[in-house]
Amino acid sequence: LVINEIHADPDPELGDANGDGLASITDDEFLEIVNASGASVDLSDWTIWDTILSRHTFPPATILPDGCAILVFSGGDPVGDFGGALVQTASGGGLYLNDLGEIVSLRDPGGDVHSTYTYGIEADQNQSITRDPDVNGPDPLVPHSQAAGSGGRLYSPGTRVDGSQFWGCMISAQ
Numbered sequence: 114l115v116i117n118e119i120h121a122d123p124d125p126e127l128g129d130a131n132g133d134g135l136a137s138i139t140d141d142e143f144l145e146i147v148n149a150s151g152a153s154v155d156l157s158d159w160t161i162w163d164t165i166l167s168r169h170t171f172p173p174a175t176i177l178p179d180g181c182a183i184l185v186f187s188g189g190d191p192v193g194d195f196g197g198a199l200v201q202t203a204s205g206g207g208l209y210l211n212d213l214g215e216i217v218s219l220r221d222p223g224g225d226v227h228s229t230y231t232y233g234i235e236a237d238q239n240q241s242i243t244r245d246p247d248v249n250g251p252d253p254l255v256p257h258s259q260a261a262g263s264g265g266r267l268y269s270p271g272t273r274v275d276g277s278q279f280w281g282c283m284i285s286a287q
């Protein structure tokens with residue numbers, strides 16, 4: 114499970130990552146986690162933590178297919194297909210991603226940390242930070258608009274930086 118993209122500092126005018134028509138420096142925060150494990154993963158009752166507190170508990174029946182992404186937005190009412198990714202909003206009322214630095218971790222129901230990422234002031238650029246290239250890129254994450262293929266976009270919730278789907282995601286037929 115790869116923490117692939119972190120939107121800690123949404124642009125106050127251009128940062129409408131959740132697609133609800135309102136750019137919010139809080140609600141439009143998100144985490145994008147990609148399952149590159151080779152098998153589907155049951156995330157039910159797993160949690161997302163910031164440096165100090167649990168901010169989200171994945172609800173029952175959260176099954177992340179191999180090769181697909183799950184998005185956790187801080188809030189709002191997400192609108193869009195997001196590349197077929199699973200989409201949730203923070204159960205604790207927000208992700209509270211500090212713009213200047215945070216330790217983000219994904220923990221199983223027993224509290225064991227399965228993925229963690231620590232960022233600093235590089236996140237404070239009115240855009241997300243992302244792996245470059247997606248999934249396999251090294252630390253540190255880079256500002257999204259500087260990632261190869263981003264076309265200058267500020268974020269790519271649920272998709273690769275170029276807007277294409279992850280290999281295991283399916284957009285269901287309308």
Ligand SMILES: [Ca+2]
Binds near residue numbers: 209
């Ligand atoms: Ca923030």
Ligand SMILES: [Ca+2]
Binds near residue numbers: 129189
């Ligand atoms: Ca929004």
Ligand SMILES: [Ca+2]
Binds near residue numbers: 269270272
């Ligand atoms: Ca992305």
